[in-house]
Amino acid sequence: MTPSESHTPQEMMIRKLESIFALTSEEEQALISLPIQIKFLETNRNIVTVGDQPSHCCLIVEGFTCVHKLSVEGKRQIIAFHVPGDIPDLQSLHLQVLDINISSITRCKLGFIKHTDLHQLCEQHPRLTPALWRETLVHASIFREWLLNNGQRSAYSRVAHLICEFMLRLKAVGLVDDTTFTMPVTQAELADATGITPVHANRVLQALRSDGLISTSRQQITIPDWHEIQLAGEFDPLYLHLKEEAIT
Amino acid sequence: MTPSESHTPQEMMIRKLESIFALTSEEEQALISLPIQIKFLETNRNIVTVGDQPSHCCLIVEGFTCVHKLSVEGKRQIIAFHVPGDIPDLQSLHLQVLDINISSITRCKLGFIKHTDLHQLCEQHPRLTPALWRETLVHASIFREWLLNNGQRSAYSRVAHLICEFMLRLKAVGLVDDTTFTMPVTQAELADATGITPVHANRVLQALRSDGLISTSRQQITIPDWHEIQLAGEFDPLYLHLKEEAIT
DNA sequence: CGAAAAATTGAACCATATCAACTTTTGTGG
DNA sequence: CCACAAAAGTTGATATGGTTCAATTTTTCG
Numbered sequence: 001m002t003p004s005e006s007h008t009p010q011e012m013m014i015r016k017l018e019s020i021f022a023l024t025s026e027e028e029q030a031l032i033s034l035p036i037q038i039k040f041l042e043t044n045r046n047i048v049t050v051g052d053q054p055s056h057c058c059l060i061v062e063g064f065t066c067v068h069k070l071s072v073e074g075k076r077q078i079i080a081f082h083v084p085g086d087i088p089d090l091q092s093l094h095l096q097v098l099d100i101n102i103s104s105i106t107r108c109k110l111g112f113i114k115h116t117d118l119h120q121l122c123e124q125h126p127r128l129t130p131a132l133w134r135e136t137l138v139h140a141s142i143f144r145e146w147l148l149n150n151g152q153r154s155a156y157s158r159v160a161h162l163i164c165e166f167m168l169r170l171k172a173v174g175l176v177d178d179t180t181f182t183m184p185v186t187q188a189e190l191a192d193a194t195g196i197t198p199v200h201a202n203r204v205l206q207a208l209r210s211d212g213l214i215s216t217s218r219q220q221i222t223i224p225d226w227h228e229i230q231l232a233g234e235f236d237p238l239y240l241h242l243k244e245e246a247i248t
Numbered sequence: 249m250t251p252s253e254s255h256t257p258q259e260m261m262i263r264k265l266e267s268i269f270a271l272t273s274e275e276e277q278a279l280i281s282l283p284i285q286i287k288f289l290e291t292n293r294n295i296v297t298v299g300d301q302p303s304h305c306c307l308i309v310e311g312f313t314c315v316h317k318l319s320v321e322g323k324r325q326i327i328a329f330h331v332p333g334d335i336p337d338l339q340s341l342h343l344q345v346l347d348i349n350i351s352s353i354t355r356c357k358l359g360f361i362k363h364t365d366l367h368q369l370c371e372q373h374p375r376l377t378p379a380l381w382r383e384t385l386v387h388a389s390i391f392r393e394w395l396l397n398n399g400q401r402s403a404y405s406r407v408a409h410l411i412c413e414f415m416l417r418l419k420a421v422g423l424v425d426d427t428t429f430t431m432p433v434t435q436a437e438l439a440d441a442t443g444i445t446p447v448h449a450n451r452v453l454q455a456l457r458s459d460g461l462i463s464t465s466r467q468q469i470t471i472p473d474w475h476e477i478q479l480a481g482e483f484d485p486l487y488l489h490l491k492e493e494a495i496t
Numbered sequence: 497c498g499a500a501a502a503a504t505t506g507a508a509c510c511a512t513a514t515c516a517a518c519t520t521t522t523g524t525g526g
Numbered sequence: 527c528c529a530c531a532a533a534a535g536t537t538g539a540t541a542t543g544g545t546t547c548a549a550t551t552t553t554t555c556g
């Protein structure tokens with residue numbers, strides 16, 4: 001884990017919500033006193049699965065997770081990646097039965113928040129309801145963009161687009177160091193997210209590297225020219241619905 | 249327009265919400281007195297487009313619409329189809345700037361509802377907030393299933409899956425006659441929704457017909473064997489989050 | 497009835513898949 | 527800190543589901 005990640009669960013959650021919604025200091029205080037139960041998880045473990053009826057929401061404090069669904073033939077579609085500050089199953093507040101699997105793709109520090117506590121929080125601070133609702137709506141917007149990405153763009157553009165998204169979402173929670181960030185996604189996971197094969201994902205990454213759009217070392221990605229990769233990925237951050245200051 | 253569609257906007261909205269949420273009669277009354285402004289629209293007209301900041305939500309009363317996004321190269325991905333009772337831009341309640349286009353794919357009767365009226369309604373009837381929130385969550389769930397569908401299934405299965413979804417969603421609002429329903433989607437639109445070409449969509453439909461999974465006449469689709477087409481489309485209705493009685 | 501939209505057909509082509517090694521990196525236990 | 531097994535990444539050759547292009551036919555609708 002990088003040093004920058006030594007934050008409380010509540011701080012990460014606030015930081016994330018702040019990137020899409022203006023919280024008052026009173027609301028921040030309420031969030032700070034929200035009871036959150038910490039758990040640590042190894043890589044590639046299920047957090048919740050299809051059919052579960054969770055009584056808690058799961059906040060990513062450190063590490064990364066993905067949401068995925070399986071076809072009958074066992075093919076996996078990754079629907080979303082989640083970064084620190086995200087609450088991948090916030091939907092379970094109002095949809096009793098889960099229709100997705102959520103798994104860790106790195107070691108994770110997770111914070112579990114009781115539905116009842118969240119409901120109570122929203123009652124006491126009525127502006128938090130639209131804040132959380134908005135959070136679920138932003139994630140829905142990301143699904144839509146992924147549909148466009150996977151449906152209409154070349155494999156090359158898809159991967160470039162995904163890298164751009166990762167960059168901005170990490171930046172929003174302070175996890176980007178200038179032009180470099182950690183993207184601990186294997187090529188197999190990248191493939192399952194973009195609807196291509198791992199072999200082709202490998203070839204696309206090589207092309208992106210040799211075209212100078214990214215340089216990689218371990219799981220660190222550096223983007224030398226933000227404008228260029230945006231162009232290659234047809235990336236327009238509107239769909240992330242970030243506040244102005246989080247986009248630059 | 250078919251005779252079964254002679255309902256007020258409020259009735260269609262209630263019918264739809266009832267399929268995913270149990271409303272009290274008091275809440276139904278409140279919905280019935282919601283002010284809704286009716287407009288009629290021709291086929292293939294934009295209702296709202298990317299960048300708009302709507303002050304109203306749009307309820308489909310009669311007809312069908314689609315949500316779509318365009319790639320830089322002008323390719324269109326259809327993200328969703330909407331049927332009577334749906335509110336395709338309900339998200340605009342909490343996301344100021346629209347990231348999608350919404351267009352009619354048939355002649356439509358639309359009902360426009362002021363954001364302020366919806367907010368007021370939710371304040372006066374606090375259980376309606378989770379009801380509407382849930383509605384947006386169900387649509388997000390459909391996006392996820394479409395990602396799986398378009399990413400991991402064959403063209404044949406994708407189309408079968410989409411037909412299954414249409415059937416259940418129309419059934420939920422009473423627009424299915426036994427095994428037959430209206431699906432006024434051109435092959436070009438079907439192609440843009442499933443991420444294939446119109447030519448291939450045509451061939452897939454022919455295959456589905458010759459395999460006896462569907463029979464068509466005009467825009468009427470008949471499904472002789474629900475079990476068979478579900479199998480072909482790997483269709484499991486869980487993701488629609490319908491109440492029990494709406495699934496059978 | 498006539499024009500435009502939608503559906504259909506055939507044939508060549510290609511972006512990506514598939515398969516089957518092989519190499520490099522990573523993480524773990526001794 | 528080393529060894530070594532498992533995971534991840536890479537390569538080359540071959541295959542294919544779906545695309546593309548360019549007609550032609552059928553349907554829809556004013």
